Every structure is written in C-alpha cells, then in structure tokens.
Amino acid sequence: MSIVVLKLPKVKRKTEERPKKCPYCSGTTFQRWGQVNKPVKDVRVRNVRVYRYRCCHCWRTFRHYPQGNTSADQTDRLRLFATLLWTLGLSHRASSLILSGLKVRVSFMTIWRDVQVEWGERKKRNSWKSVRVLGLDGAYVLGWGEKQPVLVAVDLGTGEPITVGYVNEYDPHAVVRWLRPLVQQHGISVIVTDDLTSYKVVTEKLQLGHQICQFHVRRWVGRALKDLQETIPKEWLWVVEEVRELLDVLHPEGSQRLHALWKQLPGRSSRPDQARSAMEQLRDLLLRLSRDWHSYCTFQSEPEVPWTNNATESAIGRMKMRARTVRGYKSWQGMQSGLMLAGTYTR
Ligand SMILES: [Zn+2]
Numbered sequence: 001m002s003i004v005v006l007k008l009p010k011v012k013r014k015t016e017e018r019p020k021k022c023p024y025c026s027g028t029t030f031q032r033w034g035q036v037n038k039p040v041k042d043v044r045v046r047n048v049r050v051y052r053y054r055c056c057h058c059w060r061t062f063r064h065y066p067q068g069n070t071s072a073d074q075t076d077r078l079r080l081f082a083t084l085l086w087t088l089g090l091s092h093r094a095s096s097l098i099l100s101g102l103k104v105r106v107s108f109m110t111i112w113r114d115v116q117v118e119w120g121e122r123k124k125r126n127s128w129k130s131v132r133v134l135g136l137d138g139a140y141v142l143g144w145g146e147k148q149p150v151l152v153a154v155d156l157g158t159g160e161p162i163t164v165g166y167v168n169e170y171d172p173h174a175v176v177r178w179l180r181p182l183v184q185q186h187g188i189s190v191i192v193t194d195d196l197t198s199y200k201v202v203t204e205k206l207q208l209g210h211q212i213c214q215f216h217v218r219r220w221v222g223r224a225l226k227d228l229q230e231t232i233p234k235e236w237l238w239v240v241e242e243v244r245e246l247l248d249v250l251h252p253e254g255s256q257r258l259h260a261l262w263k264q265l266p267g268r269s270s271r272p273d274q275a276r277s278a279m280e281q282l283r284d285l286l287l288r289l290s291r292d293w294h295s296y297c298t299f300q301s302e303p304e305v306p307w308t309n310n311a312t313e314s315a316i317g318r319m320k321m322r323a324r325t326v327r328g329y330k331s332w333q334g335m336q337s338g339l340m341l342a343g344t345y346t347r
Pocket of ligand 1: 023027058
C-alpha cells in the first residue's frame with residue numbers, strides 16, 4: 001500500500017508577533033488598535049483572533065492575520081485541501097460534499113474559485129523561474145462542446161508544466177507568437193519536441209536549440225524502413241541496414257553519411273503526378289534524416305537535454321486523466337487552471 005502525505009499550510013489561531021511593515025506605507029511602528037474574533041472555514045480551527053494595528057507613520061489602521069489566514073473566509077489550508085480534492089479527480093460538488101463530512105460548509109462554486117486562485121499563485125511562482133530546456137507537445141482536450149487544441153510546456157529540469165496555451169501545434173506562426181515571450185521570460189535555450197515541421201520553423205525563428213524526441217523518430221523511421229525492405233530492389237537492401245545502424249548509435253557524422261548515401265541512389269524518374277517509387281521514397285527519407293540529424297543529437301553535447309520528450313508526455317497523461325472525469329471544461333480559464341493543477345504532481 002502506498003501512503004500519500006499531504007503537506008498543507010499551517011494555520012495559527014492567533015499571533016503575538018507584531019506586523020513588520022505597514023501595508024500602506026513603509027512605517028515600522030504600530031499601536032494595537034483593538035481585536036476581533038474572526039470565524040473561519042477550516043478542518044480544525046473555527047475561530048482565529050485578529051488584532052488591528054494603527055501605523056504611527058500614516059495613521060491608517062489594518063488587520064494583522066495569524067499565519068495561514070487572510071481576509072478570506074477560508075484558511076489557506078482549507079483552500080489548498082479543496083483544490084487537492086478536485087485535483088485528485090473529484091468534481092467540485094463531490095469535493096464540497098467531502099468537506100461537509102468534515103463539518104465545513106464550502107459551496108462547489110467556492111471550490112471552483114479556489115482552483116483558479118491556486119493556479120494564479122503557481123503562475124506567479126512560475127513566472128520568474130529559469131527554464132533552460134523546455135518540452136513542448138500538443139494535445140486535444142474536450143471543452144465547450146468540442147475537442148480544443150492545447151500546447152503544453154514542461155520544464156524538463158523538474159518535469160513540471162510551466163504553462164498551457166490555447167494554441168494548435170500545427171500552426172508554426174501561432175506557436176512562435178505564443179512561445180516568444182516565454183523564451184524571454186524564462187531564458188529557454190533548447191526545446192524538445194516530436195518531429196512536426198512546425199517545430200523546425202519555430203526553432204529557426206526563435207533561434208533555439210532543438211532536440212527531436214528519439215522515441216518518435218525511431219517509431220516512424222522503423223516503420224518506413226520495414227516497408228521499404230519489402231519493396232526496394234534487393235541490391236539496395238544494404239542501405240536500409242546502414243540507416244538502421246546509424247540511427248541505433250546516432251553517430252555524430254550521421255548527417256554526412258546519409259547525404260553521401262542519398263547521392264549514390266538513382267535520381268527521380270517518375271513524373272511529378274505519379275506516385276513515388278520505393279527507391280524514390282528511400283531517397284527522400286535519406287535526405288530528410290540527413291537534414292534533421294543535428295536535432296537528433298543535441299543531447300550528446302548538452303547533458304541537460306534529454307533524448308526523448310517523455311516527461312512532457314507524462315504531464316499530458318496526468319492532465320488527460322483529470323480531463324476525462326471533468327467531462328469537458330466550460331471555459332479556457334477553467335481548462336487552463338484545471339490542466340495545470342492536474343499536470344503538476346509535486347509542489
Ligand atoms: Zn503606514
């Protein structure tokens with residue numbers, strides 16, 4: 001049996017500690033200006049004592065809350081607990097029901113807002129984070145009546161999603177517009193993706209290093225080679241074998257070797273309106289691999305770069321699992337915060 005330990009924020013009933021700084025000015029000396037008992041929503045605490053202070057500099061008064069409390073009805077602990085219930089797969093209504101079992105009455109609308117607030121805070125924490133290697137991958141998620149395209153960005157240093165965009169990965173210009181500010185904000189220098197053409201445009205436009213996920217490459221090239229093995233003339237089978245070996249070891253000189261092989265093969269003989277012959281398909285494959293080879297091998301010279309995009313795919317897996325039980329998000333705002341919280345597995 002595995003045990004999950006939830007680390008929730010501490011909530012104090014009162015604090016004797018005085019405020020350090022006035023919320024209105026830079027004043028640092030205060031007079032106590034009365035106290036109130038504030039009822040709060042929490043799993044353990046029902047009331048907290050809040051002191052009022054008056055600033056000796058600007059003479060304004062303010063409430064000074066004990067740890068884990070704000071001006072909101074719920075404590076920080078309850079808000080996070082409600083968010084976690086939702087993230088673990090319960091609906092807003094079911095989360096509300098569980099809390100009522102703990103004698104806390106919180107409406108499902110409040111829990112929806114809690115989820116938004118929690119994502120807002122993570123977004124703030126994420127915004128200054130430095131991310132050198134970013135994994136990108138597209139997915140389709142059910143929202144407002146149909147499948148919506150989203151693009152997920154994962155910090156491959158930690159495996160945590162950084163953000164999710166309402167962007168179609170097949171549209172390179174949309175990806176560039178969305179990615180450019182992220183690159184500047186986080187100092188991204190390499191992206192890891194599958195080998196869609198749009199990502200080649202993106203890396204060129206934004207001058208990023210690129211690693212193409214080798215898991216994808218091996219799968220589609222493996223299939224193509226298997227088909228060609230059946231269809232090309234026997235005297236050329238050695239080429240197929242050599243491509244397989246090159247891909248197996250990802251030889252640093254692979255690009256030149258593939259180009260040399262490409263030149264050895266007979267040129268195009270079919271008319272443009274005819275289907276390409278097997279030999280022509282092999283030739284096209286050699287050229288494409290030769291051109292993209294450097295993006296297969298980035299990980300060899302940069303140890304922080306993984307050779308597959310698996311971390312991004314597993315974040316998407318977590319997001320999709322949660323999206324299935326949601327049965328369709330109603331707005332982009334709800335979808336983004338929902339996907340982000342579901343995709344994050346640690347704090
Ligand atoms: Zn003041």
